[in-house]
Amino acid sequence: MHELDTPTFRLAMAQFDQAAEAMELDPNLRERLKLPQRSLIVSVPVRMDDGRVEVYTGYRVQHDSSRGPTKGGIRYHPDVNLGEVAALAMWMTWKCALADLPYGGAKGGVAVDPKQLSRAELQRLTRRYAAEIFPLIGPEKDVPAPDVGTDAQVMAWIMDTYSQQVGYSVPGVVTGKPLSIGGSLGREEATGRGVVYVTIEALRHLKLDIRNSTVVIQGFGNVGAHTARIMQECGARVIAVSDVNGGIHNASGLDIPELLTRCKTHGQSLRDTK
Amino acid sequence: MHELDTPTFRLAMAQFDQAAEAMELDPNLRERLKLPQRSLIVSVPVRMDDGRVEVYTGYRVQHDSSRGPTKGGIRYHPDVNLGEVAALAMWMTWKCALADLPYGGAKGGVAVDPKQLSRAELQRLTRRYAAEIFPLIGPEKDVPAPDVGTDAQVMAWIMDTYSQQVGYSVPGVVTGKPLSIGGSLGREEATGRGVVYVTIEALRHLKLDIRNSTVVIQGFGNVGAHTARIMQECGARVIAVSDVNGGIHNASGLDIPELLTRCKTHGQSLRDTK
Amino acid sequence: MHELDTPTFRLAMAQFDQAAEAMELDPNLRERLKLPQRSLIVSVPVRMDDGRVEVYTGYRVQHDSSRGPTKGGIRYHPDVNLGEVAALAMWMTWKCALADLPYGGAKGGVAVDPKQLSRAELQRLTRRYAAEIFPLIGPEKDVPAPDVGTDAQVMAWIMDTYSQQVGYSVPGVVTGKPLSIGGSLGREEATGRGVVYVTIEALRHLKLDIRNSTVVIQGFGNVGAHTARIMQECGARVIAVSDVNGGIHNASGLDIPELLTRCKTHGQSLRDTK
Amino acid sequence: MHELDTPTFRLAMAQFDQAAEAMELDPNLRERLKLPQRSLIVSVPVRMDDGRVEVYTGYRVQHDSSRGPTKGGIRYHPDVNLGEVAALAMWMTWKCALADLPYGGAKGGVAVDPKQLSRAELQRLTRRYAAEIFPLIGPEKDVPAPDVGTDAQVMAWIMDTYSQQVGYSVPGVVTGKPLSIGGSLGREEATGRGVVYVTIEALRHLKLDIRNSTVVIQGFGNVGAHTARIMQECGARVIAVSDVNGGIHNASGLDIPELLTRCKTHGQSLRDTK
Amino acid sequence: MHELDTPTFRLAMAQFDQAAEAMELDPNLRERLKLPQRSLIVSVPVRMDDGRVEVYTGYRVQHDSSRGPTKGGIRYHPDVNLGEVAALAMWMTWKCALADLPYGGAKGGVAVDPKQLSRAELQRLTRRYAAEIFPLIGPEKDVPAPDVGTDAQVMAWIMDTYSQQVGYSVPGVVTGKPLSIGGSLGREEATGRGVVYVTIEALRHLKLDIRNSTVVIQGFGNVGAHTARIMQECGARVIAVSDVNGGIHNASGLDIPELLTRCKTHGQSLRDTK
Amino acid sequence: MHELDTPTFRLAMAQFDQAAEAMELDPNLRERLKLPQRSLIVSVPVRMDDGRVEVYTGYRVQHDSSRGPTKGGIRYHPDVNLGEVAALAMWMTWKCALADLPYGGAKGGVAVDPKQLSRAELQRLTRRYAAEIFPLIGPEKDVPAPDVGTDAQVMAWIMDTYSQQVGYSVPGVVTGKPLSIGGSLGREEATGRGVVYVTIEALRHLKLDIRNSTVVIQGFGNVGAHTARIMQECGARVIAVSDVNGGIHNASGLDIPELLTRCKTHGQSLRDTK
Incomplete structure (x- = not known):
């Protein structure tokens, strides 16, 4: 056809x-x-x-x-x-x-x-x-x-x-x-949460534990930001995130909730964050 | 598109x-x-x-x-x-x-x-x-x-x-x-009849009368055969018809009903008709 | 079944x-x-x-x-x-x-x-x-x-x-x-009218004419009475009708409209009619 | 009617x-x-x-x-x-x-x-x-x-x-x-499970306990086989089952799952089972 | 209520x-x-x-x-x-x-x-x-x-x-x-035509003939204008019409079609018409 | 409007x-x-x-x-x-x-x-x-x-x-x-239960506990009677109820279930209750 x-x-x-x-x-x-x-x-x-x-x-x-x-x-x-x-x-x-x-x-x-x-x-x-x-x-x-x-x-x-x-x-x-x-709660973060679930399943195959893992995330929009937050809640150490404007790295783990607040409150992109 | x-x-x-x-x-x-x-x-x-x-x-x-x-x-x-x-x-x-x-x-x-x-x-x-x-x-x-x-x-x-x-x-x-x-009467011949109506209207534009016209028709299937028959009923002289197999011509006018009967009864195409 | x-x-x-x-x-x-x-x-x-x-x-x-x-x-x-x-x-x-x-x-x-x-x-x-x-x-x-x-x-x-x-x-x-x-006119008499139509068709087969026929009708309710009336209107001579109570006969033809009026007006059955 | x-x-x-x-x-x-x-x-x-x-x-x-x-x-x-x-x-x-x-x-x-x-x-x-x-x-x-x-x-x-x-x-x-x-899980065994539920209720009326009961089942198709399995799961001793071809008896209790596997795997009926 | x-x-x-x-x-x-x-x-x-x-x-x-x-x-x-x-x-x-x-x-x-x-x-x-x-x-x-x-x-x-x-x-x-x-022809003039029909019926009761009648019409919009035209077509003599702006009178009968054309063509109201 | x-x-x-x-x-x-x-x-x-x-x-x-x-x-x-x-x-x-x-x-x-x-x-x-x-x-x-x-x-x-x-x-x-x-259980008492819920929320605002409260209820029909019963179940002391015919008071708390039974069984109104 x-x-x-x-x-x-x-x-x-x-x-x-x-x-x-x-x-x-x-x-x-x-x-x-x-x-x-x-x-x-x-x-x-x-x-x-x-x-x-x-x-x-x-x-x-x-x-x-x-x-x-x-x-x-x-x-x-x-x-x-x-x-x-x-x-x-x-x-x-x-x-x-x-x-x-x-x-x-x-x-x-x-x-x-x-x-x-x-x-x-x-x-x-x-x-x-x-x-x-x-x-x-x-x-x-x-x-x-x-x-x-x-x-x-x-x-x-x-x-x-x-x-x-x-x-x-x-x-x-x-x-x-x-x-x-009538919309559903949790829909906004649903894709990020899906990324975390898939990652955990992949780790299980590799006999690895999310709680001993370090995570680097490319993208910090709707999907990436929720992924970072949920990864951390599941025990992973998120050591770096980046978006189209720049990135931020901390080997001992970023404080994701603080980062999210800063981005939201000050309208900052990652470039402006140190 | x-x-x-x-x-x-x-x-x-x-x-x-x-x-x-x-x-x-x-x-x-x-x-x-x-x-x-x-x-x-x-x-x-x-x-x-x-x-x-x-x-x-x-x-x-x-x-x-x-x-x-x-x-x-x-x-x-x-x-x-x-x-x-x-x-x-x-x-x-x-x-x-x-x-x-x-x-x-x-x-x-x-x-x-x-x-x-x-x-x-x-x-x-x-x-x-x-x-x-x-x-x-x-x-x-x-x-x-x-x-x-x-x-x-x-x-x-x-x-x-x-x-x-x-x-x-x-x-x-x-x-x-x-x-x-529940089908409609006359549907089979409708296209042929339409050809005749359009022809009559065209003749009117040309100040011609169907009753003094001679007609030649290419094709003698469902459309052509009905066109021939209705043309004749309207007073035209159909002097030739042809189909994919051959043609038939008579300057003083063909007998269309007789031709139709012969085709139908004997399963003849125009080629076999003389 | x-x-x-x-x-x-x-x-x-x-x-x-x-x-x-x-x-x-x-x-x-x-x-x-x-x-x-x-x-x-x-x-x-x-x-x-x-x-x-x-x-x-x-x-x-x-x-x-x-x-x-x-x-x-x-x-x-x-x-x-x-x-x-x-x-x-x-x-x-x-x-x-x-x-x-x-x-x-x-x-x-x-x-x-x-x-x-x-x-x-x-x-x-x-x-x-x-x-x-x-x-x-x-x-x-x-x-x-x-x-x-x-x-x-x-x-x-x-x-x-x-x-x-x-x-x-x-x-x-x-x-x-x-x-x-929204009911249809003529429905009440429709069955009687149908009887007359069928009779006329039957007569046609027999090469007879309704106008030279004499008619005898058994039953004078809704069907029979309308049949008698319409037969007469079509030219037949209705010489006798009967119902469950009795009958009436006149070799030169009954006056059906008059009979109908009498039955309707006086609530008479045929028995009471002379 | x-x-x-x-x-x-x-x-x-x-x-x-x-x-x-x-x-x-x-x-x-x-x-x-x-x-x-x-x-x-x-x-x-x-x-x-x-x-x-x-x-x-x-x-x-x-x-x-x-x-x-x-x-x-x-x-x-x-x-x-x-x-x-x-x-x-x-x-x-x-x-x-x-x-x-x-x-x-x-x-x-x-x-x-x-x-x-x-x-x-x-x-x-x-x-x-x-x-x-x-x-x-x-x-x-x-x-x-x-x-x-x-x-x-x-x-x-x-x-x-x-x-x-x-x-x-x-x-x-x-x-x-x-x-x-979209069918429901458990439907195939539902009738057999119903038989067990009704039996347990009947035993309760008789002040008997399913766990001290011995069970004999006539029929070993869809209903009987599931009944036997679920009876055993509930603690009863199933000592005999039969179908249209024959029967099998063991006073100390049959091994129903093994029996089911044998029937399914080898296409055997009870007659062929010893 | x-x-x-x-x-x-x-x-x-x-x-x-x-x-x-x-x-x-x-x-x-x-x-x-x-x-x-x-x-x-x-x-x-x-x-x-x-x-x-x-x-x-x-x-x-x-x-x-x-x-x-x-x-x-x-x-x-x-x-x-x-x-x-x-x-x-x-x-x-x-x-x-x-x-x-x-x-x-x-x-x-x-x-x-x-x-x-x-x-x-x-x-x-x-x-x-x-x-x-x-x-x-x-x-x-x-x-x-x-x-x-x-x-x-x-x-x-x-x-x-x-x-x-x-x-x-x-x-x-x-x-x-x-x-x-899919609208109906004649709807625009329908009310005016209705006025004429009713008038004719009323005249019949009075044993009068529309053809010997003189007519005066108050209003010359959609209803009045069509009434005037149809009255005239039915044989009445329309001797005067008026609208909100003025009137026009002619004892030997107005020429309604001419009046309608003038109103339509020149956008004149009756006031401007002489 | x-x-x-x-x-x-x-x-x-x-x-x-x-x-x-x-x-x-x-x-x-x-x-x-x-x-x-x-x-x-x-x-x-x-x-x-x-x-x-x-x-x-x-x-x-x-x-x-x-x-x-x-x-x-x-x-x-x-x-x-x-x-x-x-x-x-x-x-x-x-x-x-x-x-x-x-x-x-x-x-x-x-x-x-x-x-x-x-x-x-x-x-x-x-x-x-x-x-x-x-x-x-x-x-x-x-x-x-x-x-x-x-x-x-x-x-x-x-x-x-x-x-x-x-x-x-x-x-x-x-x-x-x-x-x-297909009606819902609990509908009859729903209004009374609503009264209790609202009361408990109001007490919470006032930093009071329903379990240390005394309750007086005006009306003992469908709403009041269920309110009284549920109040008591929640730990309140219901010391008085009244209806259109009279009232009943007991400073150490009424026995609401007993009162309800008496009203229902003997068809008594509160006036007849002592």
């Missing part, structure tokens, strides 16, 4: 073929799992603040729903295309299945640079995109989540658009929404 | 731009009418008679629904792709609007050579394709019809699949179905 | 087999058309005027819906049972198909003697029965009508119960309802 | 009357609880592997839904009839109520010998039966389960047919489905 | 009581027909062009739906209140019943001066109001129409809001919409 | 303005939260036992649903009017939000004195009222509960009416229903 033929999708296909080969997957199943079940492309006309109508292209791909409702983020990025979205949807199927969650994989996106839009334009884009994919999503069908370029606010708009269409509030139509309308 | 970027779609876009230019269409409307509203790509796994599962790619594109439910054929052909289907859907919008019918334009298709399939395989392919596009079609949403590679039987299978899903018989979900389950 | 095994159903089966034999019906189709598609039996608890709860048994059988929504009356009679209802449903399929109406056949009923019920009890029985068969009926699924022991008022109750359940007025869920809520 | 009049239903009625008498049940309630609320009979045409169409009769009876959605198995057996299914549905109402589960009672079945069908025929039979009873079942209406002649695979087909009709995966429409699509 | 207690509603009640008295209406029916079946009050928050949120109050009253879906206009006027809307809804019931149309009566409105709103604000107000009354309206439930302060454009927005919520175009949800999306 | 203008609603508005002032609430939000989102007024015709039809006025007001489905009681009292119901609905929004429950606020009622109705009339009133507000309520939309003049039995009738309309049992449509159909 030439519509999916992009480098990302070719990569996902190659990985799939390799895994299917290794597990001697039944050829019939292989055929069915290779391509996404449903791919929807929608035009998203948006009235810009200056009165013009700009038309963006939106996507929603559901790779496989045989294990339950599909689940996957929505990405706003100028390079989004069908092949990329389809590859990410397929990876969501494997992620959910490996974690034994009763979900299939999906992914969506709009080819747009959200930083070029005003907040009002972003809202109109999101609401129109949500209205167009409405027949395919729902708490028992397909549940979006934030991804690159989208956040809790975007999820709130999607939830509100969906809720207006059915006539009552439906919090289950998205995850990653704000706490005040 | 690279997914649509095929020669057929580029042609449709060029035509549209030219018309939009000529009618000085509002730029905002132009943006919105250029791209289809919704394009759905589905995987259609089919169990072949030999037990293998073959996965085909199906499409359904709805170009614009602001004038009413969308309407458009379903095409089974190996070369079907998203760009072609989108171009045909756009043309359906213009056709319906020019004839002032309260319908928008749509088109669908499956990339398959139907002549390579057994009747049972064709049925399974059709039923699965219909089940996958189910959320987007319906008598008040989008109404398929036969097109290249599909016929009344295929429509009957789509109608039956849709009807089973809602729980009662829904003849309005397709047009071009068999007469016995 | 022993649940259907009653004399009436055996009769319908024998007729069907004979017809199927005569038309050399495909054995697979024969198997499918022999038994009704769906048969629903419901318990209908009714609070009687004296406070007791009486539980009646109701039926709704849909014989075949492949030609369209099913259609058929609802009968209140102590002898109603599943076999009889199933036979009548099958006959409705043939009747609709022979008249080339886009309907399948159905029938329903309750095993109750309506003459033993007060009007309030009859209403409660009807509303409860309608509520129980609700998932199977509807303007596009299955449309009841009056039959033995039911009338326009019973249809009005069914329509109202159905309408309350969907939340708005649905006249299409029954036929034979009162004119004031 | 003669349609239900079978020995099994008469037995259930007699039991009910006895219990109603004992508890002095209100006569009005007694009338309402005697007969099932809804009984659906459907024709199930199945294309056999040799091309013939065979039409089977299927049933679904909902006895009483006032305590919640109805619940009950689906039985494939040549002797299934409406009376039997209705009796089993009534028993399900009592079972659920006695265990204080928020469910009413239902039961279903098809009059067919599943051992005479190929796997493909069994699938087609099941999917068609599920499609026909579709309007009455659902997670909040009526939830089927496996019973005599049906298993987790049959439930998977029903779940898939239902899910296709609503357009997304609905695991809650059946219980007893395979683990991989 | 004090919520309805306004002069307009008291007037409607008095009229109703008088009519009910005259026709000796059954007291039970009288009680039921006095008050509207359902009255919905909604808050309509609108973001104004300057960023403020203004909250308007909207109404939709359904007086009686026993004859079919309810029907009635939507009024935008600062003085709209529940009592007025309820009175107008009741009058719609009588109007539809007298004309023997299968509709009940309804009415709606928003307490707002539409002339104070920009077009964008008017659109947002209308779409939000439509979304709030969504659960009560629909082609088979309740069908709005234009009224004081609303027009075809407002109907188009309501239709579009409704259509977006159900997912496909629903022209039947409003009447009085633009021709291009 | 004059329809809401009653003393109770003016009180609620004044409280809201004061709180909004104190928390410096965004003026736009203030506008939106001041008025209820939807207010439905319905006519409720009831056939009285003597055959007359009496028409009552019912209300259901949903104040704000942005935090989840709305929740609130249904009140039967002659003085119920729209303003009061709207005020109570608004208070429910604040109560749910302060307790961080994912619900918005609603309230309903009928202007009727339930003590003047027979049980059958009360049932017919309730079922008709429930049918009329049906489009606005549901487990995911708006969930009624008992309030002044209504009880678990009224909730059971509402649940049954709603369940009949959707076709299966829906316990989630009301709270406060009887235990046997």
Whole structure:
């Protein structure tokens, strides 16, 4: 299918073929799992603040729903295309299945640079995109989540658009929404916590103990900062962190909570921290 | 949108731009009418008679629904792709609007050579394709019809699949179905009759009368044969017809009904007719 | 299926087999058309005027819906049972198909003697029965009508119960309802008119003319009286009519309108008429 | 209602009357609880592997839904009839109520010998039966389960047919489905575990202790084998088991796990075991 | 019910009581027909062009739906209140019943001066109001129409809001919409034509002929101008018309088409016409 | 909006303005939260036992649903009017939000004195009222509960009416229903328990311990009696209780369980107790 033929999708296909080969997957199943079940492309006309109508292209791909409702983020990025979205949807199927969650994989996106839009334009884009994919999503069908370029606010708009269409509030139509309308505690730190869990499991394989380990972390944004804090809580000694602006090192261990407070209070980046 | 970027779609876009230019269409409307509203790509796994599962790619594109439910054929052909289907859907919008019918334009298709399939395989392919596009079609949403590679039987299978899903018989979900389950009289000859109507209108522009005209027709299948018959009924003298195998000419006019009977009764092509 | 095994159903089966034999019906189709598609039996608890709860048994059988929504009356009679209802449903399929109406056949009923019920009890029985068969009926699924022991008022109750359940007025869920809520003109005389049409067709076969015919009619209720009147309007000479109480004869033709007026005005039966 | 009049239903009625008498049940309630609320009979045409169409009769009876959605198995057996299914549905109402589960009672079945069908025929039979009873079942209406002649695979087909009709995966429409699509752990051994629980309760009444008891079990299939294993885990001494082929006895107690392994590994029946 | 207690509603009640008295209406029916079946009050928050949120109050009253879906206009006027809307809804019931149309009566409105709103604000107000009354309206439930302060454009927005919520175009949800999306020909002149029909009927009672009548018309807007034109077409001599700015008189009859053209072409009011 | 203008609603508005002032609430939000989102007024015709039809006025007001489905009681009292119901609905929004429950606020009622109705009339009133507000309520939309003049039995009738309309049992449509159909344990004593919790929190603020406190309670009905019992269970000394008939005092503490038994067993009021 030439519509999916992009480098990302070719990569996902190659990985799939390799895994299917290794597990001697039944050829019939292989055929069915290779391509996404449903791919929807929608035009998203948006009235810009200056009165013009700009038309963006939106996507929603559901790779496989045989294990339950599909689940996957929505990405706003100028390079989004069908092949990329389809590859990410397929990876969501494997992620959910490996974690034994009763979900299939999906992914969506709009080819747009959200930083070029005003907040009002972003809202109109999101609401129109949500209205167009409405027949395919729902708490028992397909549940979006934030991804690159989208956040809790975007999820709130999607939830509100969906809720207006059915006539009552439906919090289950998205995850990653704000706490005040039913979002989950701990979601912000969830990726960092996942990094720690995976690290601990890897150490167990290597017969190492996190409590005797020293840790160096590259990146100190949402993921890296939470990783550093949780690593330390688990007993590791975090001796260095860095971000795009610089790094900080202390062989006897950094005081991560103090570092976080300083960054937050003074708006400092790591460069300004000594 | 690279997914649509095929020669057929580029042609449709060029035509549209030219018309939009000529009618000085509002730029905002132009943006919105250029791209289809919704394009759905589905995987259609089919169990072949030999037990293998073959996965085909199906499409359904709805170009614009602001004038009413969308309407458009379903095409089974190996070369079907998203760009072609989108171009045909756009043309359906213009056709319906020019004839002032309260319908928008749509088109669908499956990339398959139907002549390579057994009747049972064709049925399974059709039923699965219909089940996958189910959320987007319906008598008040989008109404398929036969097109290249599909016929009344295929429509009957789509109608039956849709009807089973809602729980009662829904003849309005397709047009071009068999007469016995609610199809329309005259549909078989409709295209030929349309050719005659257009010809008569063209003659009127040229201040000519169909009753003094001589007619030559290339093609003597479903379209050409009915055109010949109706032309004659309208008073024209049909002096020659031809098909892929040969032709027949009589300057004082052919006896079309007799010719049709001979072709039908003896299974003759024009080559065998003298 | 022993649940259907009653004399009436055996009769319908024998007729069907004979017809199927005569038309050399495909054995697979024969198997499918022999038994009704769906048969629903419901318990209908009714609070009687004296406070007791009486539980009646109701039926709704849909014989075949492949030609369209099913259609058929609802009968209140102590002898109603599943076999009889199933036979009548099958006959409705043939009747609709022979008249080339886009309907399948159905029938329903309750095993109750309506003459033993007060009007309030009859209403409660009807509303409860309608509520129980609700998932199977509807303007596009299955449309009841009056039959033995039911009338326009019973249809009005069914329509109202159905309408309350969907939340708005649905006249299409029954036929034979009162004119004031959407019933059809001419329904009361429809059966009598049908008798006349059939008679005229039979006469045509026999090369006879209705205008030179003399007519004798047994029964002078809703069917017989309208038959007599319409026969006369078509030019026949009605020389005798009779009912359960007696008969009246006049070799030069009865004055049917005058007879009808007398019966209606003076509440006379034929016995009292000279 | 003669349609239900079978020995099994008469037995259930007699039991009910006895219990109603004992508890002095209100006569009005007694009338309402005697007969099932809804009984659906459907024709199930199945294309056999040799091309013939065979039409089977299927049933679904909902006895009483006032305590919640109805619940009950689906039985494939040549002797299934409406009376039997209705009796089993009534028993399900009592079972659920006695265990204080928020469910009413239902039961279903098809009059067919599943051992005479190929796997493909069994699938087609099941999917068609599920499609026909579709309007009455659902997670909040009526939830089927496996019973005599049906298993987790049959439930998977029903779940898939239902899910296709609503357009997304609905695991809650059946219980007893395979683990991989949402089935419950422990279901296979559930009946055996129930036998043990009931036995322990009975012993408590008799002031006996399971740990000083010796156990003899007739039957060593799914129920008996799990019963034997769990009895032993609870401290009982299982001194003999038998099945249709023979028996095995050891006064000082059998080694059940070893016996189970031998049966499973070597495909032995008890006859071959010494 | 004090919520309805306004002069307009008291007037409607008095009229109703008088009519009910005259026709000796059954007291039970009288009680039921006095008050509207359902009255919905909604808050309509609108973001104004300057960023403020203004909250308007909207109404939709359904007086009686026993004859079919309810029907009635939507009024935008600062003085709209529940009592007025309820009175107008009741009058719609009588109007539809007298004309023997299968509709009940309804009415709606928003307490707002539409002339104070920009077009964008008017659109947002209308779409939000439509979304709030969504659960009560629909082609088979309740069908709005234009009224004081609303027009075809407002109907188009309501239709579009409704259509977006159900997912496909629903022209039947409003009447009085633009021709291009399914409006009816002749609607603009309908009220004027109605005035002429009523006049002709009144003349017939008086044994007068429209063709020998002279006509004077007060008002020359949408209603008056069409009345004048149609009166003349029916043979009457229109000798004078006037509007808020002045009048024009010609004892031998005005040339209405010429007058209409002059008003339209030169944007003149009657004052400027001589 | 004059329809809401009653003393109770003016009180609620004044409280809201004061709180909004104190928390410096965004003026736009203030506008939106001041008025209820939807207010439905319905006519409720009831056939009285003597055959007359009496028409009552019912209300259901949903104040704000942005935090989840709305929740609130249904009140039967002659003085119920729209303003009061709207005020109570608004208070429910604040109560749910302060307790961080994912619900918005609603309230309903009928202007009727339930003590003047027979049980059958009360049932017919309730079922008709429930049918009329049906489009606005549901487990995911708006969930009624008992309030002044209504009880678990009224909730059971509402649940049954709603369940009949959707076709299966829906316990989630009301709270406060009887235990046997899914009600919650502890609901009867819930208000009394709430009084104790609030008292304990107040004591904590005052640095006092419930175990050293003496308690005097005015009222010994459902709320007071449970309060007394739970206070004592928490360690307080209840030295006096009173009701409309008299009081009882014992400085060393009353024996509340004994007092409750005496009241219940002997049907005594406090006056008869010594």
